[in-house]
Amino acid sequence: MCHKTQFTSWEKTVHAKATENAKAATDRTFGAECLPCHATNADEAMPGVQCEMCHGPGSDYKKMSVMKDRAEAEANGLVIPTQETCDRCHDGKDHRKKVIRDEQLENKNAIHVFKNR
Numbered sequence: 033m034c035h036k037t038q039f040t041s042w043e044k045t046v047h048a049k050a051t052e053n054a055k056a057a058t059d060r061t062f063g064a065e066c067l068p069c070h071a072t073n074a075d076e077a078m079p080g081v082q083c084e085m086c087h088g089p090g091s092d093y094k095k096m097s098v099m100k101d102r103a104e105a106e107a108n109g110l111v112i113p114t115q116e117t118c119d120r121c122h123d124g125k126d127h128r129k130k131v132i133r134d135e136q137l138e139n140k141n142a143i144h145v146f147k148n149r
């Protein structure tokens with residue numbers, strides 16, 4: 033409702049398709065151990081790397097009064113993604129190539145389109 037620009041573009045990113053792509057893998061066998069990085073809830077009920085994986089759990093900051101105030105939102109768990117956010121999954125081990133956050137900001141295949149850029 034609030035972040036339509038980001039949502040409609042996020043839907044087209046590889047992150048949104050991370051669960052289905054892991055299931056379709058031919059070189060590795062899909063299982064529960066894939067879900068911490070290839071889903072949102074270690075549970076296929078929330079497939080793909082959804083907003084909260086990068087921005088923190090929204091239940092405490094989604095109230096309009098909180099969301100309107102960035103400092104207040106951050107105090108209630110809103111994460112402005114840093115390099116460390118990406119490194120949780122993109123740790124450089126096995127098939128997980130490292131990414132540089134700054135270089136990916138305009139990459140519509142990975143990060144949603146921004147409203148103010």
Ligand code: HEC
Nearest residue numbers: 053054055057060061062063065066069121122127128129
């Ligand atoms: C610790 C986090 C993590 C785990 C666990 C993990 N992945 Fe991944 N996976 C990633 C990341 C990050 C990428 C993106 C890598 C890149 O930059 O291309 C990726 C990419 C992929 C891709 C697409 C690119 C490719 O290499 O083919 C497939 C398919 C995949 N993973 C399958 C799996 C399967 C199946 C499992 C479980 C057996 C799994 N992954 C477990 C983080 C993880």
Ligand code: HEC
Nearest residue numbers: 035038039042047081082083086112113143145146147148
């Ligand atoms: C792969 C990580 C990732 C995912 C998933 C993600 N975002 Fe973001 N988001 C970012 C990054 C990185 C920024 C830029 C932060 C900065 O400016 O330093 C950002 C910025 C934003 C902003 C502020 C800037 C703007 O105008 O766009 C909003 C709002 C936002 N994201 C909403 C969302 C929503 C809603 C979703 C899910 C539909 C989502 N994000 C999913 C990484 C992500």
Ligand code: HEC
Nearest residue numbers: 046049050053069070081085113117118121131133136142
């Ligand atoms: C919860 C785990 C997770 C987080 C956090 C995460 N990613 Fe990813 N990312 C993945 C997975 C899994 C894939 C592979 C998706 C696929 O191919 O299906 C991926 C794919 C990508 C790709 C595409 C790689 C390629 O070769 O096509 C880029 C670029 C990327 N991520 C950048 C980022 C950036 C930048 C951040 C931090 C702002 C971030 N990711 C945060 C899990 C994550």
